[in-house]
Amino acid sequence: MPLSTARRTGLVEQVIEQLRHAVATGEWALGQRIPNETVLVESLGVGRNTVREAVRALAHAGILEVRQGDGTYVRATSEVSGALRRLCGAELREVLQVRRALEVEGARLAAANRTPDDIAELRTLLARSDACADGDDTEAFARADAEFHLAVVRTSGNKILTELYRGLIETVTASVATARHVPVEMVDHGVLLDRIADGDVDEAARMAGELLDRILAGIGAC
Helix, strand or coil: CCCCCCCCCCHHHHHHHHHHHHHHCCCCCCCCECCCHHHHHHHHCCCHHHHHHHHHHHHHCCCEEEECCCEEEECCCCHHHHHHHHCCHHHHHHHHHHHHHHHHHHHHHHHHHCCHHHHHHHHHHHHHHHHHHCCCCHHHHHHHHHHHHHHHHHHCCCHHHHHHHHHCHHHHHHHHHHHCCCCCCCCCHHHHHHHHHHCCHHHHHHHHHHHHHHHHHHCCCC
């Protein structure tokens, strides 16, 4: 689908979505140089600053790469794959350490504050994650698993903790996708969920920590 003229409201967000769509649909292939700024301005019917902001946002997300004096290239097909290209070695370890800090406390509070509706939602999300784990689509699995962990943190009832975790969700998703290939025996997420459902705050926290500890122990250089 060719790029269409953006409406006047939310111009930057609209342009970001149209550029992202061009990448996701293959209109702009991986490694391809995208049209220059002048062409994009004419195609989208917006100003240069709007185009620059949109390109800058997608470059920050890892989807585009701006090469000074050469042009802008498609670097990845989504935020997850873009993050995966950056997430490696020491950076992956740091992400997992942050996840551990947030998820352990999230699981502890979730066990203390869960409701029947929370547990039902968590079981649904875990079933979806397990179904994705049986397939070959790493990105689908990573998103499903990250959504489960976000729901655990949300069940804590702590809005600040939840927003902190939500703000890291793309990086968390990328770490899930990367860690999928770490050769370690994973902690059964169903056991973690059972401990939360039982209201066992100490065991829920321990299981959440053990899950990340195993991955941390198993990662090496990318």
